Amino acid sequence: xxxxxxxxxxxxxxxxxxxxxxxxxxxxxxxxxxxxxxxxxxxxxxxxxxxxxxxxxxxxxxxxxxxxxxxxxxxxxxxxxxxxxxxxxxxxxxxxxxxxxxxxxxxxxxxxxxxxxxxxxxxxxxxxxxxxxxxxxxxxxxxxxxxxxxxxxxxxxxxxxxxxxxxxxxxxxxxxxxxxxxxxxxxxxxxxxxxxxxxxxxxxxxxxxxxxxxxxxxxxxxxxxxxxxxxxxxxxxxxxxxxxxxxxxxxxxxxxxxxxxxxxxxxxxxxxxxxxxxxxxxxxxxxxxxxxxxxxxxxxxxxxxxxxxxxxxxxxxxxxxxxxxxxxxxxxxxxxxxxxxxxxxxxx
Ligand code: ATP
Numbered sequence: 001x002x003x004x005x006x007x008x009x010x011x012x013x014x015x016x017x018x019x020x021x022x023x024x025x026x027x028x029x030x031x032x033x034x035x036x037x038x039x040x041x042x043x044x045x046x047x048x049x050x051x052x053x054x055x056x057x058x059x060x061x062x063x064x065x066x067x068x069x070x071x072x073x074x075x076x077x078x079x080x081x082x083x084x085x086x087x088x089x090x091x092x093x094x095x096x097x098x099x100x101x102x103x104x105x106x107x108x109x110x111x112x113x114x115x116x117x118x119x120x121x122x123x124x125x126x127x128x129x130x131x132x133x134x135x136x137x138x139x140x141x142x143x144x145x146x147x148x149x150x151x152x153x154x155x156x157x158x159x160x161x162x163x164x165x166x167x168x169x170x171x172x173x174x175x176x177x178x179x180x181x182x183x184x185x186x187x188x189x190x191x192x193x194x195x196x197x198x199x200x201x202x203x204x205x206x207x208x209x210x211x212x213x214x215x216x217x218x219x220x221x222x223x224x225x226x227x228x229x230x231x232x233x234x235x236x237x238x239x240x241x242x243x244x245x246x247x248x249x250x251x252x253x254x255x256x257x258x259x260x261x262x263x264x265x266x267x268x269x270x271x272x273x274x275x276x277x278x279x280x281x282x283x284x285x286x287x288x289x290x291x292x293x294x295x296x297x298x299x300x301x302x303x304x305x306x307x308x309x310x311x312x313x314x315x316x317x318x319x320x321x322x323x324x325x326x327x328x329x330x331x332x333x334x335x336x337x338x339x340x341x342x343x344x345x346x347x348x
Pocket of ligand 1: 040041
């Protein structure tokens, strides 16, 4: 297991004015799965390639277990990467593909074959050693790529969008497999993804990136409950964002005054947010407002309800038994519990 530390890591590609990665500090825990999450072009793959040693930073450092790895070449760094496209050698058998890294390291052929077989068992492809990659499905090929990465027992496993080329069913299967293998082996893993759900399901911690910067690094649940910015709240699906002026624990908004207990902003301008599932219907009084139902969508186990309050739209998620109370066009009492409101900097 390996503890990875990024310290002020910066990379400016040749001929570019703005860095693809700027002053990134990241403490990647030993044996855990950390996701780099963000939109296309935010610098995720660049970060990954720096950790692998495929790129040299313009500034900053990378430590594995308390020592800089910058002097160590990519081949010697003990990282293994799995890419979106699996890049298997088409002329080699599956067994040879998996054992390739071992051959490069001078491991003898019998041990190589045994280790490849063990890895193929682990990725649930027993007995596939003699097939060629083109005799496997896309999902199976991706599992071979994972086996090939794991067989060399890397210190750090780097997964670059490993699921995005797979269809929904195979993606779930591969996701479960990655999760179970990562937990079993306890290998320090960095996953690059633009899919927020994938990051939440797989990662112990998520580093959210925008424009070459790491903007928030936390456990998955924190991004829903305490996002550090409007941009992050939106990325995690926040719908209810209200510009506000905060003072003495009260947020003044266009649709009313709300008691607030939590947030980054204690006074002055900010934006409050509340998760749809935290709204309460039929509970007037403090933090209560009258809201007109504009739509209700029955989702089986929940009902999504859209409201309009003085020209602002809000959205709530409720248990199905709320259905009779939320007819379209009707007004209902809606309560925003103070403990569920979170106040962020900036204006929505
Ligand atoms: P995606 O999800 O689309 O793969 P990403 O978050 O992984 O995106 P990077 O591939 O790290 O983003 O790219 C970050 C920025 O650096 C982008 O603006 C990209 O255009 C730029 N970039 C990437 N590789 C190079 C390169 N070799 N030369 C110049 N600019 C590059």
